[in-house]
Amino acid sequence: MQTDCDVLIAGNGLAALTLALSLPESFRIVILCKNRLDDTASRHAQGGIAAAWSGEDDIEKHVADTLEAGAGLCDEAAVRAILSQGKPAIEWLLAQGVAFDQNNNDLHLTREGGHTCRRIAHVADYTGEAVMQSLIAQIRRRPNVRVCERQMALDIQTESGAACGLTVLDCRTQETYRIRARHTVLAGGGLGQIYAATTTPPECTGDAIAMAIRAGCAVENLEFIQFHPTGLARPSENGRTFLISEAVRGEGGILTNQSGERFMPHYDRRAELAPRDIVARAIAAEIAKQTQDFVSLNISHQPAEFVRQHFPSIYRHCLSQCGLDITRQAIPVRPVQHYTCGGIQTDPCGRTSLPQLYALGETACTGLHGANRLASNSLLECVVTARLAAQTIADGQAFQAKTSLRPSESPSAEAGIFSDDLQNTFSRPALQAFNQRHLGILRNDTGLHRAITQLRLWKQNQAEPHTASEYENRNLLECSLAVAQAAYARRQNIGAHFNSDC
Incomplete structure (x- = not known):
């Protein structure tokens, strides 16, 4: 070819x-960027990268914490394969020039919810930005890597039952063309923009997952949408909610309700350090019992210099955008969509059910996260699986058979009711508000059934896309329907999925 x-x-x-x-x-490598090279969800990651690094930690402890957070739905073999490469991943990033925070000539490690010890390597509270700056600098030195900005992948091209490239939209001219490749990799992030309130940037419209669904690739666990417990309860900026890092609670932050009562000990023995799904639902429950639409996160009992040193970007943002001095005042927070735990089904090397097609990062579902992602495992997964994929591609290891992956279901739900109460006119804000209501942190059968019916109608009536925004809307609808069907099919409350009728 x-x-x-x-x-x-x-x-x-x-x-x-x-x-x-x-x-x-x-x-010969081509990277397609929907916007600019430095415009990506990875850049917004605050917390850090989890790895068994210190003497008091080991891989077995990290595995145990990951399996517990995943609520029994992790693929343990994948968990071990990925976490065992944690230390080499950190060492590789150090070699790329990432300046992780140091303590006594070693990495400074912080702790986050669900972790039983300190194992989070970080760069203050802007780890993603620091890591991406280092890697972008390295990419620009590689003559074999061609970066194409403002180019949106539209669909997977196949030949003889294998992926052979992509159809692409030039977002500047709205013209489409094809790129043929020996190996095609989807690494376009999650689907956070199906929601009205999300920490993800506007580019996260589920493009890769939607492309895979249309190509017949196996997807799984799309019902497990992680809501971060502590999004800043202030108007969003550029379509994304500012995140208050998990590490704030890891360093002693306390959650209180409108009455000033610390409530997390009533929900879980680990209190503020419980896994994200537990803390997020607890906050949602407290908000439902009060008049304020937020709870308070307080780190002001720590020394002011400690707070400014550990959380400089959060400190600056709250002060400049909200007039809040977090060294003296509590931070208003509420749950916000943050991460797609499911995605395109892959093995730890990124191989999908379609030969020569790979999926990496939040786009993929390796089995590491199960029903709920452990904090700071996502950046680790990105580095480890990408390095394993590179080795697999370089060694020419063709994908053998679909049976080597986990069994996959294609959930569906019959929907015929609510036909008199549907919105005919589609708009992105209407879709996002609708999903926020029916596919949010607390779900029920009536809402899910309504969602499936409405989303099918919108999808059925959708015109042929021509512009980048229209192609994004097609993908948002594809992903929304997949999430709704998976959520309706999951008849068990587990991890990030909660249905009050189950």
Whole structure:
């Protein structure tokens, strides 16, 4: 097959750049960026990268914490395969120039919810930005890597039952074209923009997951949408809610309700350090009992210099945007969509059910996260699986058979009721508000049934897309329907999925 490149990567986050930097320099690599190279969800990651690094920690402890957070739905073999590469992943990032915080000539490690010890390597509270700056600098030095900005992947091209490239939209001219490749990689992030309130940037419209669904790839666990417990309860900026890092609670932050009562000990023995799904539902329950639409997160009992040193970006943002001095005042917070635990089904090397197609990062579902992601495991997964994928591609290990992956279901739900109460006119804000209500942190059968009916109607009436925004809307609808169907099919309250009728 005559190709335009050896490896075509749709996406420009941590997984995408790690893959490009880990492949041999003899490979012709093309990176498609929907916006600019430095515009990606990875850049907004605050907390850090989890790895068994210190003497008091080991891989077995990290595995145990991950399995517990995942509520029994993790793929333990995948968990072990990925977490065992944690230390080499940190060492690789150090070699790329990432300046992790230090303490006594070693990494400074912080702790976050669900972790039984300190194991989070970080750069203050802007780890993602620091990591991406280092990797972008390395990418720009690679003559074999061609970065194409303002280019949106639209659909997967196949030949003889295998992926052979992508159809692409030039967002500047609205013209479409094809790129052929020996290996095609989807690394376009999650689907956070199906919701009205999300920490993800506007680019996260579920493009990769939607493309995979249309191509018939196996997807799984899309019902497990992680809501971060502590989004800043202030108007969002550019379509994304500012995140208050998990590490604030890891360093002693306390949650209180409108009455000033510390409530987390009533919900879980680990209190503020319980896994995200537990803390998020607890906050939602407290908000439902009060008049304020937020609870308070207080770190002001720590020394002011400690707070400013550990959380400089949070301190600056709250002060400049909200007039809040977090060294003296509590932070108003509420749950907000943050992460897609499910996605395109892959093995730890990123191989999907379609030969020559790989998926990496939040786009993929390796089995690491199960029903709920453990804090700071996502950046680790990006680096480890991308490095494993690079080795697999370089070694020419073709995907053998679908049976080597986990059994996959295609959930569906019959929907015919509510036909008199549907919205015919589609708009992105209407979709996002609708999903926020029916596919949010607390769900029920009536809402899910209504969602499936409405989303099918919108999808059925959708016109042929021509512009980037219209293609994004197509993907948002595809992903919304997949989430609704998966949520309705899951007849068990577990992890990030809660249905009051189950």
